[in-house]
Amino acid sequence: MTSTVECRRLAVSLNGSLLLPETTFTATAPGLIALTGSNGTGKTTLLKTLAGRQLPSAGECLIDGEAPYEFAPAFRASVASLIDTPPMARDMTLLEQLALVQVSWGSDEGTAFRAAEDLLNQLTIPELGERFPYELSAGQLQLFAVALTLSRPFGFLLLDEPERHLDTDRVQVLLGLLESRVQSGALVITATHRAEIVERAEQTIHLERPSEPE
């Protein structure tokens, strides 16, 4: 399980543009951390760096003392993320896809389908289990993306505005699920624009817009 994330003077630039200004923070599991800031302040860039999908230009980030590397088996086992759209199979139902993720992590078939049904129940969308992704609305697709991410085991979870397209009730449902994962010992960092998520977070990392060079 991941226990500590530590970023020191982390900054990311691309082709001369500053995507993430110098950022320093420490977060310890278990906990729900809200990552806030207006558009363009570098929230997604920070999440991608923590997920090992973006190299820092300056400073460093360590997860349990090691730099993130997305191809390392130990890192993949520990860190889950929902930053871009997760892979969805066009010809499998939602239940099958959730069960497939469980099976890939060692569950047997029956357990995998039961866990998938439980997850859809918790997200209050049990009726969508037998649908294909193309039969979903934007909000339902977002809930399915969340479900896919939560269906794999993890110690550290990174989310980029998971409340996108969701109504107020569903945001509460999502919060409940994240808090249950925190209670199980996970560290969750989520970029968000919703006040209710920030209010229930144990810690907030606020990013400011990069200042223009003089």
Place this chain on the structure above:
Amino acid sequence: MNAESQRLKVARSVYLGREGAPTAGDRWFSLYLIAFVTGFYIVPLAYVIGDFLDEGFAFGITSGGSLPFATAGLALLGLGALWGGRLQGPAFLTPFLAHTLLATGISRRRVLVRPTISAVTGAALVVCAVAAVGLFALTHAGVWGWERFWLLVLAALLGGLHLGLLAFLGQRLGTGWLVVVSAVILFFGALGLLVPAGFAASPFGWAAALWTGESSWLAAALALTAAAGLVLLVAEPSALGRLPAARVLRQSRRFSDARLFSSTGNINDAVELFRARPSHRLHRRAVTTGPALLSGLRQDLVGAVRSPVSTLSAVVLVPSGAALLAAISPAISASFADSRLLVSVPGGLLGALLLFFGTGSLTEGWRQMKNEFDAAALFGWSASAAFARRLLWPVLGTAVLSVLGAVAVVVLSGPEGVGWKSVGWSLSLAAVVLAARFFQSMRNRDVPVEFLAPTVIPGGMDLSAVKILVWLGDGIILAMTGVLAAVVLPWELAPLMAVLGALVMIALVWGWARTGQRFFARSPRIRHG
């Protein structure tokens, strides 16, 4: 002119006067370009081919012996037109015109008749032009006189109109009737292929008879049938009036979206728009535990059953491509002076293309695997296990369907025909094409940014579009180059097999390198468990 026609005319003139619309000058320039290319490139090329053809060979491919194959080929062409029309029929409007005009009180027939006739006529002209090049070469080689040439060109034009009408039928009919018409066409094709004199039962056979000069009265029968089709198109507008507006709108929007995706280099999303959506079958059967090879095979098999139209495309295209490659195998290693190359080269390239497109639905798993690799870690298996899971279905599917196509050619060609060695030849080339498909499936979805920068060569020409086109079609280029090299170079069997094997390995290794994954990395599950 009545009020309805007047409104339609005004709407069209407003649309034609929009910013960026093609001007009359643009249209004349296009015509000039076509005339220039035809006069300076196509006609001389056809002339050279005619010079190159030896008479014996030219007479052979137009003799009565080729009648069953010509009948079956034309029937397949008809089937292609029918289902092509289902994807994109000739009753086509741009999304703007479709939304604007189909939502008004102007009758649908009046709105659609002009674009439909234009599209059908355009398709007929293209078919006629392509046919005319081949006919010119054969006439120049002395197979028949110029009178017969013009008769055949006219028949090609009328045949093209027929194909356009079949495309319209594909657009107009419901799925049930579409299956019935397909079955009828297939029946006629099989009849012409398998039963002596069975060609006389259908217009496909009549057209084939005209090609081989088997029966002169059939020419009149074909011409009458095609002319009747043309009259039908003009005089029977109610079929247009009852064409579901939703279908026209859907096709119009899809075509426009696909053009937009293609223009930005996103071929995957463009093609995805034309894929049949899966249907609900085999409830919860796609997931199982067990060895990676078998559990993945089951997932792919269930996916194939859920997408029958896609699967059908593989079942038709892969054996057709393999059959074509088997049919040309006697001409392999022919010298450059051998006129059989005139058939074996285009035949080989067409076979490679059919195989390549046929493997599209068999390799859906590879596209899903690439998406898995590109996204954040979700599954608990290693990269090599992910590869193993999606390996069996495309390999077995391609192998079985290729063997079926090649064996059919061996059996139909008789004891003096192509021989069993051609099955191995066909299967080897299918392996090359499948490896090229893997190579293309592992490519990133977006055009590399550096490709968008201008590449100016001396003379001021920008070749960036060429780079993008090569990047987009790298798998097709690899498949066609491999097949072409195998067809035209003077190989001995052993080095040919070694080179094909090396080509397959290179495509696989290079394709894998595109994923950025380490093949021998451990599964994350080991650590987690």
